[in-house]
Amino acid sequence: MTVSIRSFTKRRPGIVFIVSAPSGAGKTTLTRQVLEVHPEMSLSVSCTTRTPRSGETQGEDYHFVSERAFRRMLDAGEFAEWAEVHGSLYGTPRRMLERQLRKGRDVLLDIDVQGARQIKQHVRNAVAIFVLPPSLKELRRRLAARGTDARKTIEQRWLRARHEIREIQGYDYFIVNRDVDDAVARLAAIIAAERVKVCRFIQKRKPA
């Protein structure tokens, strides 16, 4: 096979970057800020059956849909992955994802561990990144400090977080979110490095 410089300068298909974290690890801030460093990336907007929180915008934060509509889309195969999280349904619209990847745009998926597993199974070369809190103690403190959740909800999220952290084994990278700027820089560096992997441009020769 011929290897030319052109092989590395031509457009390649987009890359899927999955970012998962237990709630309270600061993932939302992280993903928003990394898009300021890499504005050429797209953030996938999921569909969800949960009710909007104050300040959330339809079509921007999520596509808020009824359970009936969600199930209809699910039956029609419209989700690239989906999962039930904290009693609500969430799914990544397949058509939008495929369109962006075809255009050569890299896409960031802010999804839970169940969804990440599905994407890793079906999307070749998807990159999965897990965001960790500095400690379980700090995670608990952050969950309680939000002040928006009832005690029972905090307890549920805490138990779920401990379960989710075990899923880190299926991920490619981790980022400890001690300091937001540092975590954003690490995430941006992972994205930049993954984009220049030789195997994304040519099939590598097997070692003799």
Ligand code: 5GP
């Ligand atoms: P929240 O309701 O707090 O925005 O999100 C709750 C959890 O659902 C987060 O862990 C978030 O990453 C996850 N999530 C959001 N959208 C999707 C999705 O489309 N698929 C899956 N599997 N998880 C999602």
